[in-house]
Amino acid sequence: MMEKDIQEVLFTKEVIHDKVKELGKKITEEYNNKEVVVIGVLKGANIFLGDLVREINLPVAIDFMAVSSYGFSTESSGVVRILKDLDLEIEDKHVLIIEDIIDTGLTLKYLTENLKSRKVASLKICTLLDKPLRRKCDLEIDYIGFEIPDEFIVGYGIDYAEKYRNLPFIATLKREVYE
Ligand SMILES: O=P(O)(O)OC[C@H]1O[C@H](OP(=O)(O)OP(=O)(O)O)[C@H](O)[C@@H]1O
Ligand code: HPA
Numbered sequence: 001m002m003e004k005d006i007q008e009v010l011f012t013k014e015v016i017h018d019k020v021k022e023l024g025k026k027i028t029e030e031y032n033n034k035e036v037v038v039i040g041v042l043k044g045a046n047i048f049l050g051d052l053v054r055e056i057n058l059p060v061a062i063d064f065m066a067v068s069s070y071g072f073s074t075e076s077s078g079v080v081r082i083l084k085d086l087d088l089e090i091e092d093k094h095v096l097i098i099e100d101i102i103d104t105g106l107t108l109k110y111l112t113e114n115l116k117s118r119k120v121a122s123l124k125i126c127t128l129l130d131k132p133l134r135r136k137c138d139l140e141i142d143y144i145g146f147e148i149p150d151e152f153i154v155g156y157g158i159d160y161a162e163k164y165r166n167l168p169f170i171a172t173l174k175r176e177v178y179e
């Protein structure tokens with residue numbers, strides 16, 4: 001069905017699972033029993049966050065922000081819009097942002113500045129995928145699952161025009177699908 005649109009599988013379900021476990025262990029160790037507010041960036045990070053929090057053995061509160069800059073395109077519009085803000089107060093909290101992918105970095109640049117102004121105790125970033133070749137701004141990322149080349153990818157929460165989020169693997173799309 002959707003498989004016919006796939007160019008190449010970059011990370012299988014099993015490989016993703018192992019990486020999520022490894023990240024969860026590292027986060028658990030480094031936060032050393034501190035309480036953490038985990039903030040998922042909707043919609044893409046939803047699936048990664050769901051799997052990751054089950055590998056984090058800390059007192060965790062979960063909240064979401066919805067922002068969107070890609071819409072129905074493969075290029076960032078550069079304009080980040082907040083579609084949903086946090087429900088929780090995060091002043092004096094240890095905040096960990098969870099992203100599926102960091103590409104130009106514009107989404108997270110905007111979000112980190114926005115969240116820092118709320119006087120958090122600490123702010124860290126965890127992303128499953130990092131596409132450093134496309135970065136348009138400076139960003140310090142604390143936890144990275146995989147580095148990927150400059151290709152448009154889908155699956156495991158990540159969409160093209162709202163499709164493919166439910167693929168259990170991460171893959172590149174055939175060019176004819178988006179060109
Ligand atoms: O580093 P950047 O170039 O800013 O790109 C990364 C962001 O783009 C995607 O979200 P998108 O805007 O497509 O919204 P979605 O999560 O609802 O798909 C992705 O989930 C990241 O949040
Ligand atoms: O490679 C990508 N695929 C889907 N959405 C994205 N948003 C930023 N980069 C990507």
Ligand SMILES: [Mg+2]
Nearest residue numbers: 044070071159
């Ligand atoms: Mg998207």
